[in-house]
Structures are given as C-alpha cells and as structure tokens.
Amino acid sequence: MNKHLSLLGLAVRAGKCTFGEEAIVRDIQKEKAKIVLIAEDTGKQTKKKLTDKCSYYDIPCYTVEDRDILSHAIGKEGRVAIAVLDEGFAKKLKSLLDESIRG
Numbered sequence: 001m002n003k004h005l006s007l008l009g010l011a012v013r014a015g016k017c018t019f020g021e022e023a024i025v026r027d028i029q030k031e032k033a034k035i036v037l038i039a040e041d042t043g044k045q046t047k048k049k050l051t052d053k054c055s056y057y058d059i060p061c062y063t064v065e066d067r068d069i070l071s072h073a074i075g076k077e078g079r080v081a082i083a084v085l086d087e088g089f090a091k092k093l094k095s096l097l098d099e100s101i102r103g
Helices: 003-013 021-029 044-056 067-074 087-102
Strands: 017-019 035-039 061-064 081-084
Touching: 003 017, 003 067, 003 081, 003 087, 017 021, 021 044, 021 081, 035 044, 035 067, 035 087, 044 061, 061 087, 081 087
Parallel strands: 035 061
Antiparallel strands: 017 081, 035 081
C-alpha cells in the first residue's frame, strides 16, 4: 500500500477527516478542510463541485486512486472523497502526493 494511503488511514482513525460531499463542501467553506482527496472514478458533477470549491477557497485538492482502494485504505465502503481537517496530516499527505506525482 502507498505511504499516503497508510497516512490517510491514520488520519481517519484519529478522527481528523470528513466524508460525504455535503460535509466536505461545508468544511471547505468554513475553511476547516486542509486538503481534499477525490477518487479517480468519482462522477463528473461531484468532482467538478469539489475541485471548484477547493479552487475558490484555495485548498489543495488531489485526484487519487479509485474508490475501492481509497475506501479500503480508510476502512469504510464506497467513499469517493475525503477532506483532512488536521494541518499536520495535510502537510505530510501533500508532500507524499507531490513526491509520488513527480515519480
């Protein structure tokens, strides 16, 4: 499993994440979300809504593996998007994701 997925699992167990489109949008608008991860196979409308909100509120947003891998990493079924609310977890996730993108 990738390092960022392991770290994401830790953040979920620590209670520092939000799930569900409406809850994530609310946390983005309140600027509680520090980073948002969206599964590759998320629907067009959901993906656009979340990326537009993140762009407007200047919150980092990454597209990651498909929903099955994402759901397995956090131990919950059918999750397509996750907002991380903790600055420390978000900073480390961002560095791991940037590193994996660069190769």
